[in-house]
Amino acid sequence: MQSNTNSEVWDSRFAGTSDAAHPWTPASVSTGDSETDNNLQDILMIVRSELPYVQPEFLKFDSRLGAGTSFEVNKELFGLTGESPYFVAVKRLLMDRVTGGTKQTDKGIQQSSKRLINVKREVRVLTHPKLRSHSCLISAIAWGWEPDLTFGNRPYLVMPYSPHGTLASFSQKRGLNLIDRRFLTLDVAMGIRALHDCDIVHGDVKPDNVLVYGYFIRDKDEDRHYLAKLADFGCALFKQDFEQQHEYYLGTPRYNAPEICGWTKDTDEESLSEKISVFTRYKAADCYSFGLVLWETITHAKSFIEPAWLNPGETALGFLERSFYTKENTILELAIESLRSEQKDIEEIENKESKSSAGVYPYPSNPTTARLNEYFGEWTQLREGLDAIGAPPDSQSFQAFQETVSLCLQERISRRGNIYQIVEALSKGVE
Incomplete structure (x- = not known):
């Protein structure tokens, strides 16, 4: 079927x-x-x-x-x-x-x-x-x-029916290459842009609210296999409704922007951002949530919050609040660091595979069986969780990812990019 x-x-x-x-x-x-x-x-x-x-x-x-x-x-x-x-x-x-x-x-x-x-x-x-x-x-x-x-x-x-399920589960697949991940996140951004074009805020952007389908429109110059579709619009907000009554952004706390969680800082620039209309602020909240979706999708993560970051007894939401009040844009810095680490790991694997295919090993000539086993064991550990063989490292994509999260994960609304800037940054080099 x-x-x-x-x-x-x-x-x-x-x-x-x-x-x-x-x-x-x-x-x-x-x-x-x-x-x-x-x-x-x-x-x-x-x-x-x-x-x-x-x-x-x-x-x-x-x-x-x-x-x-x-x-x-x-x-x-x-x-x-x-x-x-x-x-x-x-x-x-x-x-x-x-x-x-x-x-x-x-x-x-x-x-x-x-x-x-x-x-x-x-x-x-x-x-x-x-x-x-x-x-x-x-x-x-x-x-x-x-x-x-x-x-x-x-x-x-x-x-x-989506045979591939949600982006949350699908993005953890070991063989999903970087090109497909980039297209999937761009699909989500395009979905948000379509909503914002119609003065609609999604209100709950997260990997669980994205479904993945096979990509059936084949083009000889297009190297993609899957299509992401934004779903679950039960938290959607419509600008026209704000004329009758105030509506509240709901979302999911872990993926919500700081201002949706009620976290604020007493700064001149934040006071300036308060002059931005409520609906525009809600659009900005969608963009922040998308930055976290991008981060998790590219890094195969079950959660963008690593357990090692938490203090004893601290919840994920508690960590996010502590990060907000400790240093500005801590989450953005962690996202960029995580993306750079992912890029480094992929490049290291590709370098080892390149040497292997050329008959060059990072060991002396005529290695012992023990040394060969050590080498191949290390190679297996490095490859686990990374892109499939044949998916080349894409420095241009990682640059686009970093530019995109830098637009999305700004704590201050006045510095955060809108969805049109985000789509432009993420689609650089994509035809």
Whole structure:
């Protein structure tokens, strides 16, 4: 089975489906709470007008992929009669259990309302006319709803299935070369740029919110194999909403910019940055988070925070706060140091491989068996975790990485680059 990521192809596959057999009415989704009902009805109105409907009988469960605060996600097989089936990802809305007439508590109503607000944000991005077909943003290809004895009528979204999973797990692969890593991070930056062009802030940029797909558009001059798509828009913020009320940047604490965490310094320049509009500051927060994503992706890291940096009993967030108040741009300095170390390791490996292929060993002629074993053991240790053989060191790429993180990870908003400067820096030399 293969997954297809071209939205036009997917749209054509679902064009024959219809919601005529399942007419939607407000009563169909009534939960008994007016605010919850209004949010849910808004969501269904959006997807019903923008996406094709697929009936649940065309979907067959394969495996569970995970769950978040708003959706549970399954890998399922979609197939119309007479057509070859395809794997898709189905995101079912998390609903409160049917309670047999028992009223929800105030806390339960508040949680339901918050969850539906996040879902509404997501579908607003997924159905945005300028974004729904963007190659670097995940797309919704259909919607549906099904009766559920436990949760009542449950709406769901059908998305392209990602066989490679999230960037968080995929970037730890040992054989992923530097060129692919650079393209993947550039894809993420392009996705953020598309959102910012439409006055939308992602609000939670991190490796877990990026999905990786195969790159099917082959060009003889293009050396890439994968495509990254920015996903999970439940924390998205829309500039037009700020006209009615103030919205807050949520994000994930470890990937949030210092100002989102509430860390500030009493400096003249920081006072100047306070004159920047709230929405522009939130765009800058997206850019800071992207710098951390870039850092982790290039260095194969599970976390950009190394355990050795932590004091006894200190949390990762505690380390970030201590770094912020100890010295300006400590995280930026650590990122550049880490990238330089990665470059040095790759160049060392390539140098040893070059000597080996030429019959030159870093030992005297006619070495003993013990010395040869020592050499090859050292070579294996050095190669572990680095790029695959045949991926040349790319000094130009590392220079671009350092320039990019220097734009992203500035603590002071007034010195931080915007997404357009970031894309320009990261794409230098890339055609």
